[in-house]
Amino acid sequence: MKIAVDAMGGDNAPEEIVKGIELARDAYPDMEFQLYGPKERIQALVTNEERIEIVHAASVIAMEDEPVRAVRSKKDSSIVLAATAVKEGRADAFFSAGNTGAVLAAGLFIIGRIKGIDRPGLTTTLPVVTGDATGSFTMLDVGANADYKLTNLEQFAVLGNFYGQTVMGIEKPKVGLLNNGTEADKGDKVHRAAFEQLSSMENINFIGNVESRELLNGAADVVVTDGFTGNATLKAIEGTALSMLSLIRSKIMASTKAKMGYVLSRNAFHEVGQVMDYSKHGGAVLLGLKGAVVKTHGSAKAETVRNTMGQIHQIVASGLIAKTVAYFEDAKATTTDAEK
The missing domain is CATH 3.40.718.10 (Isopropylmalate Dehydrogenase)
Structure with missing residues (x-):
C-alpha cells in the first residue's frame, strides 16, 4: 500500500x-x-x-x-x-x-x-478510561460541518458503523447519538428526529442518546454528533485531560510527602498517562x-x-x-x- x-x-x-x-x-x-x-x-x-x-x-x-x-x-x-x-x-x-x-x-x-x-464526517478515536477498561470509541463529526441536517446525522451513523466494524473490529458496534439527555425527547428538533430515524434503521445497533459525561466510560462504540458539538466536546475532553494532569503534577511538586507518594505510585501514574494519550489512537479520518x-x-x-x-x-x-x-x-x- x-x-x-x-x-x-x-x-x-x-x-x-x-x-x-x-x-x-x-x-x-x-x-x-x-x-x-x-x-x-x-x-x-x-x-x-x-x-x-x-x-x-x-x-x-x-x-x-x-x-x-x-x-x-x-x-x-x-x-x-x-x-x-x-x-x-x-x-x-x-x-x-x-x-x-x-x-x-x-x-x-x-x-x-x-x-x-451529502457531507463527509471527520472521525476521531478516543480512549475508554473506566476501571480496568482499555478500549476506545469513535466519534463523528468532530469538526468538518458546523451546520448540519438530519441526513448528515443518519449518514454519520452509517459511516461510523462501517468504521467500527472494519477498522475497530467490532461485529455490532453500539451506536449512540450525542445529546443533552438520554430520553428520546431530548435535544433540538433535528436531534429528536434523528433519534426516531436511527431507531428505525435495522442495519445499525442504535442504543439511543448518550451524554458527554459518559463518553469516556464506554457508553457507545460509535458516537454520532454534528461538527460543531463534536469539535467542542473533543476540545473539552482534551483540555480537561491536560488540566488534570497539570493539576496533579503541581500538587505532587508542592510537598515532600506528595513526592514520596509519587515515587511509590509512579507506575500507576504512568499507566494513567498511557491510557489518556489520545495520540496512540492515530488521527482524525475524513469518512x-x-x-x-x-x-x-x-x-x-x-x-x-x-x-x-x-x-x-x-x-x-x-x-x-x-x-x-x-x-x-x-x-x-x-x-x-x-x-x-
Whole structure:
C-alpha cells in the first residue's frame, strides 16, 4: 500500500514527519511512502530511502492560510499534490498534520465525495478510561460541518458503523447519538428526529442518546454528533485531560510527602498517562470520501505519526473505502427501484 504524505504539514514538520515515517516504514513492511515537500530539504532528513519516494512540492499551505483559496491557488503545494496522488490512484491514502481546513478542502474538492454522501464526517478515536477498561470509541463529526441536517446525522451513523466494524473490529458496534439527555425527547428538533430515524434503521445497533459525561466510560462504540458539538466536546475532553494532569503534577511538586507518594505510585501514574494519550489512537479520518484521508494534530511528533500510519494501515487493509462505496451504491439502487 502506498501512502501520500504531506511532509510539510504541522508545527514540527518536516523533521518529525520524516522521523515518524521512517519508524512506520520499519514497522510495516507492506507500506510505501511518498513524501511531498521541497526535495532537497526532505532528502537531507531521510536516513534510509527504502520504500520512501520524495516528490518535490514547491510551495506549502501554512496554518494561517485561508483553506479553500489556498487549495485552489497553490496547485504545487504538498497538500494538493498528495491529495491528487490519491485521486489519480497513485496512492491509497493521504496523510497530513497541516492546515485542517486545507486538508478537508483538498479531500472534498480533489478526491471527492462518495456518491450518496451529502457531507463527509471527520472521525476521531478516543480512549475508554473506566476501571480496568482499555478500549476506545469513535466519534463523528468532530469538526468538518458546523451546520448540519438530519441526513448528515443518519449518514454519520452509517459511516461510523462501517468504521467500527472494519477498522475497530467490532461485529455490532453500539451506536449512540450525542445529546443533552438520554430520553428520546431530548435535544433540538433535528436531534429528536434523528433519534426516531436511527431507531428505525435495522442495519445499525442504535442504543439511543448518550451524554458527554459518559463518553469516556464506554457508553457507545460509535458516537454520532454534528461538527460543531463534536469539535467542542473533543476540545473539552482534551483540555480537561491536560488540566488534570497539570493539576496533579503541581500538587505532587508542592510537598515532600506528595513526592514520596509519587515515587511509590509512579507506575500507576504512568499507566494513567498511557491510557489518556489520545495520540496512540492515530488521527482524525475524513469518512465519506472516495479515498482515505487522515489528519493528525498539528503538534504531532514522530511517535504520533508512526501510530497514525498504523491506523491508516488498518483502514486500507480492511477495504473500508470500497465497502462504503458499495453500500451507498446499493442503497441508491434500492431507492431508485422503489421509486419506479
